[in-house]
Amino acid sequence: MVLVRQYCGACHNVPSPDILPKHSWPAVIRTMADIGKQRTGREYIPADALRDITALYYGSSPTELPALPFDEVPSPAEAASAVEFALEGLHLTRRLAKDVLDDGRTVYGGDTGA
Numbered sequence: 276m277v278l279v280r281q282y283c284g285a286c287h288n289v290p291s292p293d294i295l296p297k298h299s300w301p302a303v304i305r306t307m308a309d310i311g312k313q314r315t316g317r318e319y320i321p322a323d324a325l326r327d328i329t330a331l332y333y334g335s336s337p338t339e340l341p342a343l344p345f346d347e348v349p350s351p352a353e354a355a356s357a358v359e360f361a362l363e364g365l366h367l368t369r370r371l372a373k374d375v376l377d378d379g380r381t382v383y384g385g386d387t388g389a
C-alpha cells in the first residue's frame with residue numbers, strides 16, 4: 276500500500292503484517308506515530324493515513340502467531356554440534372580470506388603481518 280511505503284518505509288523496511296498478531300498492531304502503529312512526531316516535531320503520519328494503515332495491518336495479520344513447540348529446544352548434543360558447525364563456518368571464512376603473498380607466504384584474513 277502506498278501509505279505504508281510512504282510512512283512506515285521512511286524509517287525502516289516495511290514490516291509484513293504477519294510478524295505480529297492482530298491485537299498488537301494498533302499499539303505498535305500508535306507508537307510509530309509517536310516516534311514520527313518526536314523526530315519531526317509535527318504530526319508525521321496524518322490521522323486518516325494512520326487509520327487506514329492500522330486497518331490494513333489489523334486486517335491482514337494472524338489472530339495469533341503459532342507457538343514454538345517445546346520439543347524444538349535443542350538437546351545438549353544438538354547444541355554442541357551447532358557450535359561445531361558454526362566454528363567450521365568460521366574456519367571456512369578464514370580459508371576464503373587466505374592470501375598468498377608475492378614471497379610465497381600464506382596469510383589469513385588479509386593481514387600481511389607487516
Ligand code: HEC
Nearest residue numbers: 279282283284285286287290303304307310311312314328
Ligand atoms: C519516524 C520513524 C518511524 C516511522 C515513520 C515508523 N517507524 Fe516503525 N520503528 C521505528 C523505530 C525507531 C523502531 C524501533 C523502536 C523500538 O525498538 O523501540 C521501530 C520499530 C518498529 C517495529 C518493531 C516494534 C516492536 O515492538 O518490535 C514495527 C513492527 C514497526 N516499527 C512498524 C512500523 C509501521 C507499521 C509503521 C508505519 C505505520 C512504522 N513502523 C513507522 C521508527 C519508525
